[in-house]
Amino acid sequence: MTVNTSSTNQNWQQLASKYWIQGDFSKAAKLYEQAIQQEPEVKAHYWNLGLLLVLQGEEAEAQTTWLVGMAEGEPEQMEEWTLELLEVLQAEAERQESLNTNSVAWAIRQHMREIAPQDPNNLFKIIQLAIKLETLSEQELLELEITQLLKSDSEIQVDTDILLKTIEALLNYPLFEPSLLDFIEACSHHTQKQKEFIDTLMLASVRIAYTENQPFFAIRLGEICLSLDSKNAEVLRAISPFYQNSNQYDKGIEVARQAYSLAEDLPSQIYSNFLVLRGLMTAGGYWDESLSAFQKQEELLLSLIQENPHSLDIVATLRLITPLFFQPYFRDNPRANRLIQNQVVRICQDNIQRHYLEAVEKYQQRSKDNAAENSGSKVLRIGYISHCLSRHSVGWLARWLFKHHNHSEFRVYTYLIGTSEVSFDPLQDWFIQHSDFVRKSAVDSAELAEQIYQDQIDILVDLDSITLDTTCAVMARKPAPIQATWLGWDASGLPAIDYFIADPYVLPESAEEYYSEKIWRLPRTYIAVDGFEANVPSLRRDELEIPGDAVVFFSGQKGHKRHRDTAKLQMRIIKEVPNSYFLIKGFADQDAIKNFFFQIAEEEGVERDRLRFLPDAVSEQTHRANLTIADVVLDTFPYNGATTTLETLWMGIPLITRVGEQFAARNSYTMLMNVGVTEGIAWTDEEYIEWGVRFGQDEALRQQVSWKLLRSRHTAPLWNAKQFARDMEDAYRQMWVNYTESK
Structure with missing residues (x-):
């Protein structure tokens, strides 16, 4: 085909575009080669031909083509042509990204980097693509030299949206290295959206601290945020437990006290004071200060009960659950403790259900077909929900029930909260192997509740109680017709919980008077194990x-x-x-x-x-x-x-x-x-x-x-964990009978 007239110009370009879109790059390239012969002064032909050569993997030939196009130009022309070339490459990179051909987009952007090494937005895109390709390493991040660029005095134009998207992608990628923190800190000086920047870092920091078990990394993220806003109470509340969990008790307590001084409402005061109390109690030894913080906490909780708020946002609601945690450590007075706890968690449940009313109503309207099934022959679906089914006390003890479960009569569904896909916990892996179905969740209680509902769980067993707000948020929605608490801590007091599993000794008979749940006493013990593994001692007298x-x-x-x-x-x-x-x-x-x-x-x-x-x-x-x-x-x-x-x-x-x-x-x-x-x-x-x-x-x-x-x-x-498993299964079976007979 010969390109020699303006009337045919549009035709060959349409044909070239057609070949390009179809991925027939060699045919499109031939058309551009002919075009250059006919119109050597049209620089766009060189830019497109070079790009087509890149798409065919002919990197050197592409560079040569672009250099030929640039030949003998004046400095001003060279600058103009460079911008034109970058626009062509940018458009194709974006097209390839839309097609999810990320390796091609990455290659194109590498050429853009060679042409314009000072363009931070292209470097951000290269990072995003490397993450999608799962090839990003600390070495590659360093070789991009983007951190130095951001720290330099060069006049660079940073697109804040691209910057934020890059940081979000990086924080979801397992690269917890100092170089990443240096990069994020450098980015903090270029964002035009400070609130969004802080929100992005802090949302990731919670997952990184708890799920990825990287509290020191999470602390640095918080400190970067505080460098932008030193009196940000949300950041202070978030990082206080990070310090405490990394044994920096004094710093954790100091930050919690600062957060308390900035608290503007009662729920924020309750949670901030809880963080002070948490730091003091975790450190141990600060008895007088702990007692003072505990007394203040009770005063705040009683004020909350008196106010009985009905319009709390979901974050404030969830933060009211864990502050109840320390009552039993100070005094053996279950009547007083549970009176406060039951009323506070009722407030929490009311507010959670208000936020998710549609889902709650749907769960309440669950089909009655299950209830009509023969209770003696139905294979019951038992769901266990916890963030502790790993190397944790709950994990070490609960494993025996899982080991001895009768899987022909009970289907075991395990809902693991806050699990990481990259870390390995051998005990958690053991639970996965001994479950019929496993669902992993980060901290999205709405998504988890819906999954439990879709799984048609008959009896949902909570192993966390008030030690985790996510679990309580799930249970408060009541996605299963029967819900019970077992093993972890004590009963939560949530009205949506039907039973608290105990035994003849662990609770006195009078406990029925102050528990909101029905106490289900197993005949012997509420926990049994077959034993414990032990190594050679490392201590000598x-x-x-x-x-x-x-x-x-x-x-x-x-x-x-x-x-x-x-x-x-x-x-x-x-x-x-x-x-x-x-x-x-x-x-x-x-x-x-x-x-x-x-x-x-x-x-x-x-x-x-x-x-x-x-x-x-x-x-x-x-x-x-x-x-x-x-x-x-x-x-x-x-x-x-x-x-x-x-x-x-x-x-x-x-x-x-x-x-x-x-x-x-x-x-x-x-x-x-x-x-x-x-x-x-x-x-x-x-x-x-x-x-x-x-x-x-x-x-x-x-x-x-x-x-x-x-x-x-x-x-x-x-x-005798085997007998204990039978006792638990008998309890589940009777719970189901009671449920069906009540319908």
Whole structure:
């Protein structure tokens, strides 16, 4: 074909465009070659021919074509032609992106980068494309030199929308490197939309801190935001727990207090003060300050109950759930605690349901066909929802139910909240393998509730209670006809929860009076395990400078559980037992915990050198093996151990527990009863001390109880997870019968 007249000009261009769109680049290129021969002065022919050569992978030939087009031009012409070439490349790059041929778009933009290395927007696009291609590495990010460009004094034009989209893509990509933080910080000086920039970073920071387990990276994102707006209360509230979770307790408390000073409404004050309390309690040892923050928290919650707000936004609503968490750590008064908790979570549920009224009504109108099915033969769909089905206490204990479930009569659906696709947790993988269906979710409670509804779950079991707002937001919508809480913490008090699963011991009979849920008591125990794995111990008495004939008392709990009154009782035991030592272990601020116990030891007349503070073990298995260094374990009160108690009893070590009224104060009691040991159960402070002294002074008693515990492995309900699974399944079956008969 020869191109030689204006009348045919339009025809050949239409034909070239047709070939181009069809992907027949060689035919289109031939037309442009002929066009150049006929019209060598038309520069657009060179730009398009070069681009067609790029599309055919002929990179060098493309460069040559463009250089020929640029030949013998004046500086002003060269600048004009360069802009024309970039426009041609930009248009094709965008077309290829719309076709999802990202590798081609990336190649075109690399040519644009060679022509205009100072164009930040093209560099942003290259990053976006590399992310889509899953090829972006820290090295590639550095080689683009975009951070240096953004930090330079060069006059560059940054498209804020492209910048924000690039950052959002990067923060969803597993590249948690310092170079990325440097890049984001450099970007912060070029955004024209400060609020959107901060919102993008902080939304990602929550997922990065909790799901990706990168709190230090999340902290830096928050600090970049604060460099733009130092008094942004939302940022301060978000990063306070990041600091606390990375053991920077003082900084976390300081930031929480700053957030509280900026809080403008009651819900914000409640959540900010909770963060102060959380920091103090997690650190441990700050008893007086913690008590003051707790008292303030109750005053704020009572004000909320009095106001009874009905128009809270969803964020404020969800933030009212977790501030109830610390009540049982301060006092054993379930009537007072649950009165406040039940009223606050009712307010939360009312507001959640108002926001999602259409979904709630749909769930309420679920088909009655399921209820009409034969309750004796129906294969029940049991859903378990939690963010703890991993290397967490809930995960270690719940696995036995999953192991022994009868999958021919029960379909197990597992809803994992806050899971990362890139991290690997062997226990979480175990749960996935032992479930019939697994659904993973980030933190979108609406999406998760809808999935549960679509899965037609018959009984939904909450393992998080108020420890996670996402779980509560799901349960408040009631996507399943029957909903129960089991294992994790205590009952939530949400009106949408039908049952709280307990046993004959862990709650007194009077509990029915102050629980909003119906208490479903299993016949033996509310938890059972077949045992625990243990490695070789890493602790030796001689390395701790403890004599071989000494009596070793041990307490291993988080800082939350270090109640001053119980610590005083423990010190009195140490004082009364000659040649005894106290080993203290647990996640907390080590300096604060040491000062806490040293002060109490001094008050009670106990020498400091009788106390030992132990670091965390390298693994759960080693931690359990290290328990055998102890002669007696001293439980905490008013919040007992749970997993730690089970581990102690499995390892054959006598335990002394103080029994109270609330669920948290009766965990060790039910476990001792279900292992067949009553020695060490104290109903008063005086009995707690008496048992401690008696165990400390009576080696034969210690040996007798230890022998009982070891023998119980073969007979006790606590170590019979298979029977426990049958008891749970019987409960599920009866719950379903009750439901169908009520319809």
